[in-house]
Amino acid sequence: MMAAPLATPSVTFRLASRGMTLVEILIALAIASLMTLTGWRAIDALQSSRDQVQADATQWQQFDDFFVTLEADLRRASLSEFSGSESGMSLLQPAADGGPAMTTVRYRVTGVDSANGGLPGVSTRVWREATGAVTNRTPMADALTVSFAYSADGIRFDATSGEYPRALRVVLAVPGTGATVERLLALR
Structure with missing residues (x-):
């Protein structure tokens, strides 16, 4: 006799494939949004800092020039x-090629109106004007204030001078910082 085959129950194992719930998706989106916003603000701050550093470097290069x-x-x-005042000076230069032509060079401090093309925070501009065969007028420096002082003896400085000075002091107030730059030039 033959034994009856053992009945094996047919059990199907199904792996639980569980997806993400709506709450988990919303939390993930919120975290991703916060990270994106933080990254964007950091990039914006870096770009603003870079622009400010470039503007400051340009300003200091302008002063140096x-x-x-x-x-x-x-x-x-x-x-x-030579003649000089607190707001500028005028001097005569021989021709660079040794010829008889002379060039008059003037440095003048003028007020700047920020509504008409001036820079914000800048109230004065130093101009260099060279008059010879051709007149050349060039802006040299923008500042809050600029003043010249002259010394005939190298010790005491006056606001005006009718002769070539022994020393010159230039004081610039830097816009946006409250700092001043003072340069002393020993001339002879």
Whole structure:
């Protein structure tokens, strides 16, 4: 006789494939949104800082260029023709090629109206004007205030001078910082 086969129950094992619930998806979206917002604000802050550093570097480079040009003009100036005031100076330079032509170089401090093309926080501008065969007018430095002082003896400084000075003091108030830059130039 033959034994009856054992009946094996047919059991189907189904793996529980559980998905994410709506609450879990919303929490993940909220976290991703916060991370994105934080990253965007950090990038914006970095760009603002970069722009400010570039503006400051440009301003300091402008001051440096002004002082280098001023010192070069003073070194080439004729010692006989000079006049200076607190808001500027005028000097005479011989021609670069040694010819008879002379160039008058003037540095003038003028007020700047920020509503008409001036920079915010800037109230004065130093101009360099060279008059010879051709007149060349160039803006040199923007500041809150600019003043020149002259010394005939290298010790005491006056607001005006009718002769080529022994020393020159230039004071600039830097916009946006409250700092001042003072440069002393020993000329002879």
